[in-house]
Amino acid sequence: MSRSDLSQNVCTVARTVEMVGETWSLMILREMFLGSRRFDDLQRRTGCSPHLLSQRLKRLEAEQIVERRSYSERPPRHEYRLTERGRDLWPVVIALKNWGDRWLDKTGAPPIELTHKACGQITRPSMHCSACGEPVDARSVTVRLSPKMARDRATADR
């Protein structure tokens, strides 16, 4: 199965992975959440080659995750902005950050520090149950697949 066949998958994780689950797409998203908007900034701060950056931005634009807009006619200048769809990928980047801060950082002081505007405290957002509000992890839930998803996986068994 080729990577792009994932878009046909019933599983929404698979389809999301197909859209943004590439190294440089994730790096571009990180960088945009840190505030970069311009091509050159993205290129230097992510370390991505201009060729690939250009390809990735086109894809992210086609997927309506980023928007390309002109902010000056003369000289002609553009910038890339996250759409609502794009901003909604924030938890993915935060989840990656949390894992890295916990398991890869040796200094104890994470390279990116977040402050919650509303409460003014330094925060490290984590997953909570939407029903009861308690923290949740892999072990605190049970999984149920929709019939369609179960069939999809069964079909792959042939």
Added chain:
Amino acid sequence: MSRSDLSQNVCTVARTVEMVGETWSLMILREMFLGSRRFDDLQRRTGCSPHLLSQRLKRLEAEQIVERRSYSERPPRHEYRLTERGRDLWPVVIALKNWGDRWLDKTGAPPIELTHKACGQITRPSMHCSACGEPVDARSVTVRLSPKMARDRATADR
């Protein structure tokens, strides 16, 4: 900059992306969170080629995200299990799922349904502030970079 240079990055997001931010690694993780443990199951249910699956599992094992263990001497049989480190990647997969459920699913019934064991309710975990417990998103936080991280990004500017 090549993909593997990301591991030298100060940013823990970059380093995490380098470790697990590949299409098939993420698919393997999804599948393991759904309960698959055996090579063949992973292969068929993710759709990954056996060659690549083998490579990815070796990498995930080297990174101590999964553990390979024998569950039968004769016949010789192995299974792969998530370590604690691996289980801690759950929020990444959930964040991908949430995004996909919101933006890609047209049916309204997500293919994977989670139930919180403690409260018995169907749940869709989301990010909450670790300090005050309120829900947080991209717009509700301010970002501060550590001096090292700021330097790292500045250096890339040369």
Added chain:
DNA sequence: GCGACTCACTTCATATTTTGAAGTGAGTCT
């Protein structure tokens, strides 16, 4: 009005990765 510079890319040759089909080897099952 010339040369240097910035931004936002594109082009191209080379290198690396992925894909998919086929094969392997230990062992069980009938």
Added chain:
DNA sequence: AGACTCACTTCAAAATATGAAGTGAGTCGC
């Protein structure tokens, strides 16, 4: 004995990524 399962490995072809160099519109300083 033959078919089958599991857990892979091998290999060639195809797809993708990398990195250096180039482009073109425009500005800035002298």
